Amino acid sequence: KAGVTQTPRYLIKTRGQQVTLSCSPISGHRSVSWYQQTPGQGLQFLFEYFSETQRNKGNFPGRFSGRQFSNSRSEMNVSTLELGDSALYLCASSTGLRETQYFGPGTRLLVL
């Protein structure tokens, strides 16, 4: 069974731009969660989607948004990028029934 895939793996943007990251979960998984990893703040929960609905949300500004499609693939969007948004963005998928979350390799975003 294929694992969680994230595209692109690396991304360079400039301040003020917006970016969209994609996550394809493991086949059969309906929950996708997003996490931000930075050297200063560590790993922080962004949000979780289940069956196309946002089910949980972390403490991030509204510039961070996401969505999930009917095939469970998820996208995360960050608008008006700031230097502090430079991070590794990880997504994790699960069945959504409080089972193990499996993480993808991440997308490394650099904001210049």
Next chain:
Amino acid sequence: AQSVTQPDIHITVSEGASLELRCNYSYGATPYLFWYVQSPGQGLQLLLKYFSGDTLVQGIKGFEAEFKRSQSSFNLRKPSVHWSDAAEYFCAVAPVSGAGSYQLTFGKGTKLSVIP
């Protein structure tokens, strides 16, 4: 608010030596507990998890962890470290109650270096 503390930022051990990584949590009730490992440039891999029952949990790659309620700890151990264990290790907690997939709160991580 819940929090996870990993007091050791960086640990260096010799190959073949034993290993213990510490994790303490602050939570209203006993949460679900996890250890993840992250190799450079990679995502997170689950080593083991504790939901309930036996407080000594066995995981992959020869790792085990012991839950101690009285100390709010969930320390990770391995009897003999291999060079391939060099990575960063994260302890995480999640609420037992609540809707949906659990929201993980992570510690800041412990970086493990292994000397040949």
